Amino acid sequence: MAKPIQIYGPSFSTFVRSVMMACELKGLAYEVTTQVDGEAVDFHTPGHKAIHPYTKFPVLLTEQGPIPETVAILHYLENEYGGTQLYPSDPYAQAQVEAWSGISGIYVDHEIVREVLLEFIFPKGENGSVRMDKVEAAIPGIQNALSVVADQLADNPYICGNELTAADLILIPIIDYIEKSEVAKAKVAEHPNVLAYIEKIRVQDFAKHILS
Ligand SMILES: N[C@@H](CCC(=O)N[C@@H](CS)C(=O)NCC(=O)O)C(=O)O
Structure with missing residues (x-):
């Protein structure tokens, strides 16, 4: 039996x-790990x-x-394995997914995770408190990011058209977190199509255990 993919x-x-x-979409067994070799x-x-020269994650081992x-990593999984196609073959459509x-x-x-969510996960205020002034100052950025996503989803069920692609996989966890956050849940609700998008994804098999 093949070794599970190591993330x-x-x-x-x-x-x-x-x-x-x-990995879920491609039907690949995988492990999320903090071990190397x-x-x-x-x-x-x-x-x-x-x-990873900048000590970021993920790294596929x-x-x-x-x-x-x-x-x-997503390109590698696409090229190496079968399963659900994450990139369209048409060059223009593929460029849209890259974009x-x-x-x-x-x-x-940047506008959602770095500027806001990370402040709640790793608060940098006095005595480990959340810097609410920083969060407040970042709200226009959240609104901008959500408008960008809402405009793109205006005519399409997924971010690049009728099919789910690699671009959705990058976007989904970000929208999921912000929609669950107390500070910006209401901002997501201002864009019913963004809310409908994440709600539709959350119940799908490839996402439900990961986003819960
Ligand atoms: N461009 C990188 C960004 C990866 C990234 O920023 N990952 C975050 C976690 S979501 C991270 O490594 N944070 C730890 C750090 O910045 O030290 C990618 O697409 O993989």
Whole structure:
């Protein structure tokens, strides 16, 4: 029996979740791990730097060596394995998936995850408190990101059209977290199509255990 695919990182990470969902869609057995070659490797240590030069996760651990960066991992899974297709074959459609993977993983991630959600997970205020002034200042960014997503979903059930693609896998965990957050749940509700999008995804088999 083939060894399960090894995903280095914590399962709460949005990008780790993107890779987990890709494995689910492709019917691949996988493990989320903090070990490399059978040895525990703590985050942000030299061992982590050896597999990702900026000590980020996820990193896919393959027989041929580590693959850092979510987009590279998703492409690898697409090229190496069968199962649900995550990238369309038409060049223009594929470029749209690349574009929306970048927009989701860089700009939407920045405005929602880096600027707001991480402040709740790793509060940097006095005595470990959440810096609510920072959070308040970031609300327009959340609104902007949600408007961008809502506009893109205006005519389509998925972020790049009628089919779920790799770009959705990058976006979904971000929208899931922000929709569950007290601070911005109401902002998501202002965009019924974004709310409908995440609610529709949450009940699907590939996502339900990961997003719960
Ligand atoms: N461009 C990277 C971003 C990965 C990333 O920022 N991951 C976060 C977790 S969601 C992380 O590694 N955070 C730890 C850190 O920044 O030290 C990718 O797409 O894989």
